[in-house]
Amino acid sequence: MALRRPGMCSCGQTLAAGERAAWDKSRRVVLCLSCAAGALPLSATEQPEVAVLEPAPIDLGVAGGSARAEFERRHQKREDRVREAHPKIGGLLLALFDDPQSTQAWRKGGVGEQKVGERFAKLGDSVIALHDRCVPRSRANIDHIVIGPSGVFVVDTKRYAGAKVALRRSGGFLSPYREQLMVRGRDQTKMVEAMEWQLSAVRTALSGSPFADVPISAVLCFVDGELPFSGKIDIGDVRVRGPKGCGRLVAEDGPLDAAEREQIAQHLAERLPAKKMPTT
Template sequence: MAVDDHNAPGTSAQREYERRKANDEARTRAKWGKLGGLAVALSDEKQSTKAWSSGAAGEAAVGARLDGLASESIRVMHDRRIPRSKANIDHIVVTPGGVWVIDTKRYVGRAPEKRVEGGIIRPRVELLIHRGSNKTKLVDGVLKQVAHLREAVGEVPVFGVLCFVDADWGFFPVEFAVNGVQVVWPKKLAGMVSKSVEPVIDVAVVAEQIARRFPRA
């Protein structure tokens, strides 16, 4: 029997946002007693809480674009839980040419960039930089997700992608890769996933295998 692989993008992030918001409001009410309702109304949301809502919106935007590609030859899954972990995978797309593991980040301002250090005396190191900050840990996170998928699907090609929503990529955007992970924007992501490739896998079989291994979050 086929596994139900449908899940709305951003579901778990939105759920976490609502949980944190409720906890924040409960603490405020407990602190202010009879004035708790007023204190909640006048208080700004904590940035760490608001980030979950922003992340959910970013996942929903990318998920909607990917859903537009879904067909018999392209299977799209959202918000899949990694077994024995609290982590989840934002999007998984199964195409005839392989499996795409996509992590969505909603960053504003200038688009991220690649920086290469070393290479002559020191070992060559590739970094992901956003607004002057080292964000290479995001690449490492995708690589861990890719490893989980490769363990599940064996010899099937698996590709890792970081998709940045709302970043300013300029008039002539150029995608790049950091340590093998593609860094792109939503429109480019859709083009990469849907491009014509020589079929190498049975999409239905692999999608079923993934859906069983990575349940809905």
Template sequence: MDPVGSDKQIRLRYAGTCRPCGEPLPAGGEAIYERNAKTVRCVECRMPAEPQPDVAGGSARREYERRKSAREDRIRASHPKLGGLILALSDDPQSTRAWERGAVGEELLGERLKDLPATARVLHDRRNPGTRANIDHIVVTPAGVWVIDAKRYKSKRPELHVEGGILRPRTESLRVGGRDASKLVSGVASQVDRVAGAVADDAVTVTGVLCFLEADWPLIGGSFEVNGIHVLWPRLLIKRITAESTPDPIDPDVVSGRLAAAFPRHA
């Protein structure tokens, strides 16, 4: 794009979103209008920039490093002479290790998603505005959209637990390692609803997934759905996304662009 011949600084009549950095641009503010692409960018992004690739697990990795560093600083400040020894003989608290475990899970799945066909568009580690949660991965293919939550529960088995079905209503729940994990299902279901709202097209299928890495999956079978959310492992996830088809394909670039604006990167 020619930034001199094709772009022009204007005052926005309507609110928009900066193409390079994803920041919202209010109506009445100054912005650069990109005539060729019919897009806008903020004045700070005067020159067109190549979009930076998403980093899977980036926000979880930063939070882990922040917590780990803060703990080390506290211990060294409280124990100037013995701080190093205390750190060497003690582990990070479980709450800090959980952030590292989450980051590794997202990073590993991010690598596996590179095996998807070139027609797929993948968004990693996206903010879910209005909530404290993030969306680990969003995959857009000509056949639809996949909202994926990566979970790394080493050597624990995800299982479908069913109650009722004959004399009383059937209810489904997820258990991991024998413990109720229904909140994981409801979390993905909420993300699916938000993504479907951002897509704003009832013809586009939005599928929710809980993808467990390093879990204790059985040799035969193992995958299942619970309340409409798919529960499976990375290899099967790639296989299902790749095999999905539709007689009325969508444009992955258009849909992924819409979702990138609705669910921006972490700062």
């Protein structure tokens, strides 16, 4: 099982929250896995009843869930308002005129997050992807947190259909060197800067745990955008990729084995829980 709180084995080993352990049913004590595996009783009557339990399922969340829920909320609110104001022709008006762009953006964003979530799912057991995560003391959310063999990746999904995404460099000898993320010819470097609060939230969630030193990387994933021929842009410490490139990035080989990835995912899932979808 994965411990929900720190404990101590009878051998004196301290067990951290999130660490896998065994449970001695007869003595009702926690055992480290080494003690559980090495417990060789002298007789059948002395045999401790030890059970190594599977950890509770990790709440992975729903990719794009809160974006779709916000679209549906705005869409329904507009429909109710139009039908109330125009009882006779409300249905016709709704059929003739689409939702405003500010509402449609939520639907498009949700679809983009879903596509990226599906890309991560295709990677199988090599990664664990957490979607649509709450941040303490904030109304904002993190689109995806992916735990791969090489570390933790904080992924923010952007959907700009057909938009050219490029890196602009300026300055040098007589002026400060500058890098800008350009999307459709406009400076969108603020997207890069906005990754810092997301990284900070994940660092805080891992601080004080056995995983505090695990590398954490920031990724902007553009869905349906046009990236350079190489398929990647690195601006500062932020990687900019498409869904395929993002999938390759998070699945790169590294030192974290499957058990460690599961422990990190369990830890982050508890501290940055999935957004709760409204029930109908």
